[in-house]
Amino acid sequence: MALNIDAWTCCCLSSIPTGSIGVVQTFGEYQGWQEPGCSCICFPCTTVLPVSLAVNQLTCKSECKTKDNVTVVVVTAVQYRILKDMVKVATFDIASPLDQIRAEVDNVLRSTFPSMTLDESYEAKEKMVAETLESVRQAMGQYGYEILNVLITDTRPEKSVLDAMNEINASRRREAAVEKGEANKLLKIKASEADAEAKRLAGVGMANMRAAMAQGFQDSMKFMKESGMNEKEAMHMMIMTQYLDTLRDFAGSHGSIVVPSCDGPFKTSKNPISSQKPKPQTPHPPKKKKKKKKKSSVPAGASSDSANCGISDPAAGSIGVVQKFGAYQGWQEPGCSCICFPCTTVLPVSLAVNQLTCKSDCKTKDNVTVVTVTAVQYRILKDMVKVATFDIASPHDQIRAEVDNVLRSTIPSMTLDESYEAKEKMVAEILESVRKAMGQYGYEILNVLITDIRPEKSVLDAMNEINASRRRREAAFEKGEADKLLKIKASEADAEAKRLAGVGMANMRAAMAQGFQDSMKFMKESGMNEKEAMHMMIMTQYLDTLKEFASTHGSIVVPHGPSAVRDLRSQMPEPAGPSGAVPQRASSPKLCWTEDSAQ
Structure with a gap:
């Protein structure tokens, strides 16, 4: 029966963008394809479906288990395009091409990773890429999909394992620890050498100062005697002069000295430390998030039954x-x-290739509950469409039952690790069983893929924790070795620093002793006896000690005043006599040091 339609009354324009072609259908029947550009069609009898020929990329994420029981997420990028000459097959003969690509990728990766450790999986990246590319090309090439490239963009372990790996890498820096220890050792040795030399030079300087002061005492005694003073009065004059010089040094410093003989109460300078309390920050009220109004999604197109009575138009495929x-x-x-x-x-009735995903709960030989995900790819045979349509009520349920039957008979005879390794064997058994069961009903089973074998979450966490603990133990060992090296180098540096400090102290004492000897010599030449020279040296050191306080920011309380300077000589301890006997000590002056609050 011919159906005539006036072309002028139904004429429409079809525009196909660059990089695509238009699949032409007349009453749902495939007629061919048209190049990009504008063309006239008789609508609605003829329709044009744009199909992109550009290169697309599909990102697949596959969770896998390695041989050393580490769960990793493998990210794979599959680059593909549709072949122009096979656009009919690519459009109508396969229902879910992207799901089928993901299933092929999962099948290859989850068959390869269980046979390798985590470290080996990083090294075998090129091998896995080649296997995945070959498998996906073979599966999708017959449907007009050209697979250009496959890239494994990431292999990421579970977070606890990743943290343990980073800790190992941070702890393995023994070389850095050795270099750091050597550098610290050299710095400490050089600092000790500088300190020892400084102490020696301080001793030499102190000796030279004492010798110069003794020479000055000699000259002062000479001039005072020439002016009519006796020896005792000249010595008191020199001590009083030194005492007043000490007070003058305090006057020019930031410290304070309290002399009990002064009138008025003791005055101490206190500079309270100003403390600024931080202003309490007023918390800002939380910003209210604006609730986005949900837009009601309306499907772009909805199918409706034909309103044309007496016309039937099955779609292509x-x-x-x-x-x-x-x-x-x-x-x-x-x-x-x-x-x-x-x-x-x-x-x-669709004749396109479809994919059915089955999830089966199974128990392994070592009593681990696993969820096995299986992808069954099938299509209906045209010659047996009557049987496939009317002789079986629920084909999907029957396929799932066959898959469950095989898996729950096979996995209980294997341990968890063996089930990962026996994946190909289980796929072959499932494929044979489902083909035999569904072939008589007009269903052609093209392929079966086990895309995932996932243990129960607590078991999976335990596996990851075991691996993370093993790696943490290795990290602890490496860290301990590094700390050991640092401690050894620090001890060596400390021992050398102490030795150099002793050498510096010995040199300083020797220089000071030499200075004392020279001072005694000059004082004897000025007419003092041994006892008077010793008293003069001790009194000079006492006043030098008071001068040291003047260079600091502290305060000192002296239990004597200017009128008691004459008694200081009598308060000094008696030197040893010629026989070596030490006489009884007089009460020595007391110094009280307080830290200035202004410091």
Whole structure:
């Protein structure tokens, strides 16, 4: 029966963008494809479906388990495009191409990773890429999909394992620890050498100062005697002069000295430390998040039953099962045909490749509960469409039952690790069993892929924790070795520093002794006896000690005043006599040091 439609009344324009082609269908029947650009079509009898020929990239994430029981997430990028010459197959003969690509990638990766440790998986990246590329090309090439490249962009272990690995790498820096220890040792040795030399030079300087002061005492005694003073008065004059010089040094410093003989109460300078309390920060009120109004999503297109009575048009990739008063009459190809409705009905049946995902809970030989995810790829045979449509009520449930039957018979005889290794064996058994069961009902089973074997979460966490603990133990060992090296180097540096400090102190004492000897010599030459020279040296050191306080920011309380300077000589301890006997000590002056609050 011919159907004539006026082309002028139904003429429309079809525009196809660059990088795509238009799949032309007339009443759902494939007619060919058109190049990019503008063309006239007879709508709605003829439709044009744009199909992109550009290179696309599909990102797949696969969770896998390695041989050393580490859970890793492998990110794979698959680059593909549709071949122009096979656009009909790519458009109508496969229902979910992206899901099938993901299943192929999961199948290869989850078959390869269980045979390698985590470290080996990083090294075998090129091998896994080649295997994945070959498998996906073989599976998708027959459907008009050209697989250009496969890239494994990331292999990321579980976070606890990753943290342990980073800790190991941080702890393995023994070389850095050795270099750091050597550098610290050299710095400490050089500082000790400088300190020892400084002490020696301080002793030499002190000796030279004492010798110069003794020479000055000699000259002062000479001039005072020439002016009419006796020896005792000249010595008191020199001591008083030194005492007043000491007070003058305090006057020019930031410290304070309290002399009990002064009038008025003791005055101490206190500079309270100003403390600024930080202003309490007023918390800002939390910003209210604006609730986004949910937009009601309306599907772009909705299918509706044909309102044209007596016309049947099965889509491309399908056939129409014809029934007359419910009795099977045959099937018709895609396209437009006339039927006597409602006596005759046409039921569209897709012949495209579909994928059914099955999840099976199983128990292994070592009592681990696992969830096995299986992808079954199938299609209906055109010659057996009557059996596939009317002789089986729930084909999907029957396929799932066959998959569960095989898996729950096979996995309980294997341990968890053996089940990962026996993946190919289980795939072959499932494929044979499902083909045998569904082939008689017109279902062609093309492929079976075990895409995941996932243990129960607590078991998975325990596996990751075991691996992380092992790696933490290795990290602790490496860290301990590094700390040991640092401690050894520090001890060596400390021992050398102490030795050099002793050498410096010995040199300083020797220089000071030499200075004392020279001072005694000059004082004897000025007319003092041994006892008077010793008293003079001790008194000079006492006043030098008071001068040291003047260079600091502290305070000192002296239990004597200027009038008691004359008694200081009598308060000094008596030197040893010629026989070596030490006489009884007089009460020595007391110094009280307080830290200035202004420091």
